[in-house]
Amino acid sequence: MxxxxxxxxxxxxxxxxxxxxxxxxxxxxxxxxxxxxxxxxxxxxxxxxxxxxxxxxxxxxxxxxxxxxxxxxxxxxxxxxxxxxxxxxxxxxxxxxxxxxxxxxxxxxxxxxxxxxxxxxxxxxxxxxxxxxxxxxxxxxxxxxxxxxxxxxxxxxxxxxxxxAGITTWSPLKEWNVGPGSRVAVIGLGGLGHMAVKLAHALGAEVTVLSTSDRKKADAERMGAKHFLINKDKAAMKAAAESFDLIINTVSATHEIADHVQLLARDGTMVMLGLTTEGLPVYALPLLWRRRRVAGSLIGGIRETQEMLDFCAEHGIACxxxxxxxxxxxxxxxxxxxxxxxxxxxxxxxxxxxxx
Structure with missing residues (x-):
């Protein structure tokens, strides 16, 4: 019945x-x-x-x-x-x-x-x-x-x-081999972003949060971010050029990403996780110049999700x-x-x- x-x-x-x-x-x-x-x-x-x-x-x-x-x-x-x-x-x-x-x-x-x-x-x-x-x-x-x-x-x-939120951020961190010595930036400190910070930090990465204001700076630092970058600050963005191996982009609204690509080091990757419904312009030259990539990632498989839950339990991580x-x-x-x-x-x- x-x-x-x-x-x-x-x-x-x-x-x-x-x-x-x-x-x-x-x-x-x-x-x-x-x-x-x-x-x-x-x-x-x-x-x-x-x-x-x-x-x-x-x-x-x-x-x-x-x-x-x-x-x-x-x-x-x-x-x-x-x-x-x-x-x-x-x-x-x-x-x-x-x-x-x-x-x-x-x-x-x-x-x-x-x-x-x-x-x-x-x-x-x-x-x-x-x-x-x-x-x-x-x-x-x-x-x-x-x-x-x-x-x-x-x-x-x-x-x-x-x-x-956990598996969506865990999967690209594992796919792009984040670990000690990795330099990871997280765009947006929301439901996905705050988990990306916690997980990347627990994996041993040096984590930077990019946001439009410093309203969540204290939270980001509490979660494990070592740096906080205001992406409206052109001078700060220029100074951070070629700083990151991986950028986890969690923003779900239409937003500018071309300038953020410049933050990637050679062979760096920006992974798109946010559910955006409009095109986001990316220009070829910055990609070609440093062999950069823009990629996507979708949740994770069942085996990987269980691994993530076990990792979170071991390291005391939750939302x-x-x-x-x-x-x-x-x-x-x-x-x-x-x-x-x-x-x-x-x-x-x-x-x-x-x-x-």
Missing amino acids: PIATRAFAAVAADKPLEPFSFTRRDPLPDDVVIDIQYCGVCHSDLHMARSETGPAHYPLAPGHEIAGVVAAVGADVTRFKVGDRVGVGCMVDSCRECSSCQAGEEQYCIPGFTGTYGAKDRFAEQSGQPITQGGYSDHITVDQHFVLSIPDALPLDAAAPLLC DIETIAPDQINEAYERMERSDVRYRFVIDMAKLPQAA
Whole structure:
């Protein structure tokens, strides 16, 4: 029998999120049913809820930074048991057969991975839902392959955003071999940026934060940044030319990046993580002159995400969060648009209103 589920969902692009009830599938043999305790609020949730990244299917319960406890398991589940502390990130399925999936890079699944919310649900017949519904809810059913173990050393509320903000920044740091001696700059100290600073510092890098003002300088230094650079200061930007091996660009709005490319040393790379929908001009000569690169990176695979969680537990790293009740989500979205959060909202799903 499908599992009755309470949630907060977007019902239209121009309307606030509101309470929503639906059903999840009963566990199939490889499924894990999770009682969701906390769900982080990602900027992409806002984009999806408002149909800013393409037409959305409503009602839509966002949320892909999920932390909770196993409530039930299918007959063939071997990795988890009832009571385990677990998480779910941005994916709940993939083809498992393409070269990317076989390499443990499910986020680059060639046919395309199944997003935790807003994607066509191949289990629609069992769940009664044509699309996947996310973590702004009290339960979720997920194939064990896409469930992560949250170490006991990590608080569930502060661990939830690691399932997106943590892995999104960890993956490029590992791909570009950041370690002792690396010089890393982070553009933007928000939900992604503050995790990039913490992780790069823990990996041994010398970290610089680039921002439009010094409003968050003390926070950046507390998180491990050694330097803080105002990118509106032309003299300071000129003095910092050719200083960095890697720039992690977390800005989600249209912004200037051509001048920032000049900050890269020879063979340096700027990795784009922000979800921008407009073109950002980059000129060939600065790239050619120092063999620089502009690249992109998308979350991380399941194996890599578990490695990140274990690393965070070992080094005492978690997100800086502000916990909210589900009925505060619309206010949280408004504050996110004003960059008024330090540094991730997390919804306490225990405060979901009871069904009428």
